[in-house]
Amino acid sequence: MRRTPSRLSDGREIIYFDRDGAPPRTAVDERGLDEGAAIGEVRYDVMTGEWIAIAGHRQTRTHLPAASECPLCPTVDGRLSEIPESSYDVVVFENRFPSLRAPEGEWELPEPGLDAVAPAAGRCEVVCFSADHDGSFTKLTPAQARLVIDAWTDRTAALSALPYVRQVFPFENRGVEIGVTLHHPHGQIYGYSYLPPRIVRLIEQDRSHRARGRRGLIADVIAREAADGRRLVFRSQHWIAFVPFAARWPFEVQLHPLRAGVHDFTELTDAERDELATVYPRLLRAFDALLGVTMPYVAGWFQAPCNGPADERDAVTLHLQLQSNRRAPNKLKYPAGSEMSMWAYISDVPPEQSAQLLREAWERA
Amino acid sequence: MRRTPSRLSDGREIIYFDRDGAPPRTAVDERGLDEGAAIGEVRYDVMTGEWIAIAGHRQTRTHLPAASECPLCPTVDGRLSEIPESSYDVVVFENRFPSLRAPEGEWELPEPGLDAVAPAAGRCEVVCFSADHDGSFTKLTPAQARLVIDAWTDRTAALSALPYVRQVFPFENRGVEIGVTLHHPHGQIYGYSYLPPRIVRLIEQDRSHRARGRRGLIADVIAREAADGRRLVFRSQHWIAFVPFAARWPFEVQLHPLRAGVHDFTELTDAERDELATVYPRLLRAFDALLGVTMPYVAGWFQAPCNGPADERDAVTLHLQLQSNRRAPNKLKYPAGSEMSMWAYISDVPPEQSAQLLREAWERA
Numbered sequence: 131m132r133r134t135p136s137r138l139s140d141g142r143e144i145i146y147f148d149r150d151g152a153p154p155r156t157a158v159d160e161r162g163l164d165e166g167a168a169i170g171e172v173r174y175d176v177m178t179g180e181w182i183a184i185a186g187h188r189q190t191r192t193h194l195p196a197a198s199e200c201p202l203c204p205t206v207d208g209r210l211s212e213i214p215e216s217s218y219d220v221v222v223f224e225n226r227f228p229s230l231r232a233p234e235g236e237w238e239l240p241e242p243g244l245d246a247v248a249p250a251a252g253r254c255e256v257v258c259f260s261a262d263h264d265g266s267f268t269k270l271t272p273a274q275a276r277l278v279i280d281a282w283t284d285r286t287a288a289l290s291a292l293p294y295v296r297q298v299f300p301f302e303n304r305g306v307e308i309g310v311t312l313h314h315p316h317g318q319i320y321g322y323s324y325l326p327p328r329i330v331r332l333i334e335q336d337r338s339h340r341a342r343g344r345r346g347l348i349a350d351v352i353a354r355e356a357a358d359g360r361r362l363v364f365r366s367q368h369w370i371a372f373v374p375f376a377a378r379w380p381f382e383v384q385l386h387p388l389r390a391g392v393h394d395f396t397e398l399t400d401a402e403r404d405e406l407a408t409v410y411p412r413l414l415r416a417f418d419a420l421l422g423v424t425m426p427y428v429a430g431w432f433q434a435p436c437n438g439p440a441d442e443r444d445a446v447t448l449h450l451q452l453q454s455n456r457r458a459p460n461k462l463k464y465p466a467g468s469e470m471s472m473w474a475y476i477s478d479v480p481p482e483q484s485a486q487l488l489r490e491a492w493e494r495a
Numbered sequence: 496m497r498r499t500p501s502r503l504s505d506g507r508e509i510i511y512f513d514r515d516g517a518p519p520r521t522a523v524d525e526r527g528l529d530e531g532a533a534i535g536e537v538r539y540d541v542m543t544g545e546w547i548a549i550a551g552h553r554q555t556r557t558h559l560p561a562a563s564e565c566p567l568c569p570t571v572d573g574r575l576s577e578i579p580e581s582s583y584d585v586v587v588f589e590n591r592f593p594s595l596r597a598p599e600g601e602w603e604l605p606e607p608g609l610d611a612v613a614p615a616a617g618r619c620e621v622v623c624f625s626a627d628h629d630g631s632f633t634k635l636t637p638a639q640a641r642l643v644i645d646a647w648t649d650r651t652a653a654l655s656a657l658p659y660v661r662q663v664f665p666f667e668n669r670g671v672e673i674g675v676t677l678h679h680p681h682g683q684i685y686g687y688s689y690l691p692p693r694i695v696r697l698i699e700q701d702r703s704h705r706a707r708g709r710r711g712l713i714a715d716v717i718a719r720e721a722a723d724g725r726r727l728v729f730r731s732q733h734w735i736a737f738v739p740f741a742a743r744w745p746f747e748v749q750l751h752p753l754r755a756g757v758h759d760f761t762e763l764t765d766a767e768r769d770e771l772a773t774v775y776p777r778l779l780r781a782f783d784a785l786l787g788v789t790m791p792y793v794a795g796w797f798q799a800p801c802n803g804p805a806d807e808r809d810a811v812t813l814h815l816q817l818q819s820n821r822r823a824p825n826k827l828k829y830p831a832g833s834e835m836s837m838w839a840y841i842s843d844v845p846p847e848q849s850a851q852l853l854r855e856a857w858e859r860a
Contacts (some may be wrong), residue, residue: 174741175740175743177696177697177700177712178697179700180696180839182842183839184842184844184846185842186848238562244715244716244719245719297837301832301836303831306718309827309830309833318832320832320839326837326839328838331543339541351541351609354610374540375540375548376538376540376541376549378540378547428835451836452835453835455835463674464674466675466793467666467685468664470818471666471693471793472662472691472692472694473691474687474692476640477565479552480536480551481690
């Protein structure tokens with residue numbers, strides 16, 4: 131893997147991740163962009179104890195552009211895009227319309243309270259998986275997928291080193307049914323300056339689990355699913371995938387390394403990364419094979435928090451959560467009254483049933 | 496108000512709420528329905544500490560029927576619907592496809608744990624706001640809206656008396672953009688046998704607020720919004736509406752009684768109910784006036800939990816949370832990667848800006 135860092139014309143970082151032997155990445159961004167957007171706010175919601183980011187400057191961001199206007203395609207035939215090069219393997223750059231960005235000077239999350247507010251510190255990056263506009267993560271070769279994994283690893287290390295970042299979250303949204311505004315195959319990485327609510331919950335649950343004399347919660351969940359088998363999707367040499375016992379969504383999978391104690395991408399071995407480059411695209415293909423239609427999904431990577439206490443970090447080990455809001459070929463699951471107001475999820479599909487469908491789809495994928 | 500209880504042919508309860516002088520409600524359900532669906536499960540999600548309902552028997556429920564097949568219209572011209580009468584003002588009946596239902600015999604929520612599972616006890620009711628298939632809560636006269644409020648009050652008392660119900664939640668989902676499967680103007684009431692996650696959070700936040708020597712959290716939130724004014728939508732004699740300081744959705748309003756300590760609908764005074772019957776439909780009309788398009792929304796009523804400890808009950812006072820997933824006339828807000836995976840909300844609209852738009856819309860509504 132060859133890593134080439136550069137800058138866009140407004141100062142944003144861009145980093146190419148290429149196979150050895152790819153052409154050198156030396157092109158210059160000729161757009162002469164003005165400096166980026168203002169920083170938003172994070173506000174404390176005192177009725178739930180959660181931080182909410184308010185990014186009022188993002189309403190004008192690019193929304194479903196025509197393929198000929200795609201900002202994630204390489205720059206060809208004089209059409210200047212976000213990527214100055216005329217080709218690339220994998221490329222990462224800072225989002226032009228970031229919800230979270232580098233704060234000015236010293237920064238600290240305020241104490242929770244009725245009026246707690248702060249600049250929305252953090253970092254938002256875009257990860258282009260392929261230069262092919264009509265590509266998809268499902269179509270990546272193991273070598274290409276491995277480059278994406280290397281990019282996630284590199285960015286996890288880099289963002290964890292920012293003192294105002296507490297959580298590095300690589301994810302992909304796919305499908306207009308889930309709100310995707312750019313079709314080019316890409317994901318994002320958020321570096322949050324606060325612990326996201328679901329990470330807070332996981333840390334609390336791990337603490338109370340250990341307080342009852344048990345080892346780490348996630349390790350016990352994996353052991354239970356491996357032993358039970360009814361919700362298993364696959365088990366390979368280094369990875370295990372299953373439908374959660376209490377899944378919220380009709381089709382939902384967790385993918386974990388079998389080795390215990392892997393906090394984040396940086397702690398994976400080469401062998402684990404190589405295998406992931408094979409099993410992860412195949413899992414996504416199995417998702418598409420489920421109902422005979424391309425599945426909208428959110429694929430989110432949970433990692434241990436950074437720049438915090440050690441017990442927080444030990445509560446979370448690296449895993450993927452893959453969730454789709456499709457419940458049948460022509461029906462979506464909407465988070466309405468019970469979910470949107472009360473956060474009480476009602477699922478229509480028993481996890482054992484969706485796991486059976488996923489096992490069959492995995493064999494075909 | 497006149498209350499007429501009856502039974503449908505499969506034994507489900509149905510209750511008519513009519514203006515005095517309406518025709519007697521004596522019609523019999525002639526469909527000869529089989530007894531209802533099996534009970535689902537609630538499972539404990541050990542990685543978040545939340546209960547998830549799994550209702551595998553609901554996938555075949557009625558989905559966007561033609562108007563001539565509407566199950567919520569009265570029974571006319573021999574077309575047998577869920578409502579045997581040929582007309583009604585407001586009617587409530589048990590859902591034919593319930594996510595939660597009465598358990599057999601003694602029932603108790605199990606201790607949380609890796610394998611915690613129980614029958615999905617509870618109750619799901621449907622509330623028809625009007626016999627007019629093309630009606631809407633926004634079009635109800637104050638007298639009609641008052642009947643709905645009386646029905647909510649009656650059902651809150653009745654469901655709170657069920658020993659397995661911990662939370663009574665009246666709500667309305669409106670709009671196909673938010674997943675509504677029946678167009679006839681109606682809402683639902685869920686009686687949960689467990690505390691929904693958002694109520695758990697609110698109780699925790701109230702406890703830590705009082706532990707710092709303050710009075711109830713919600714009372715302090717209302718006092719802050721009344722004093723600040725920037726997020727206020729309206730203030731009437733008995734009610735106050737504002738956009739939350741840390742709103743998650745582009746358009747989101749809370750509506751509270753001004754009198755402190757109202758736990759649920761049963762504790763409102765007649766004067767408070769009468770005024771609500773005027774200001775609530777007007778607030779919904781203001782929502783529709785915002786962007787010049789009918790707004791999809793979830794309108795959910797928070798009430799104090801029942802059948803639990805007193806400090807839980809005192810943490811929650813009656814209020815409405817009105818949320819829309821529309822962010823512009825032609826754009827929806829999707830809960831994707833950050834929200835769906837990490838539960839970290841990013842809003843594009845500053846609350847002060849949406850409150851300004853809502854104040855203007857309120858004047859026109």
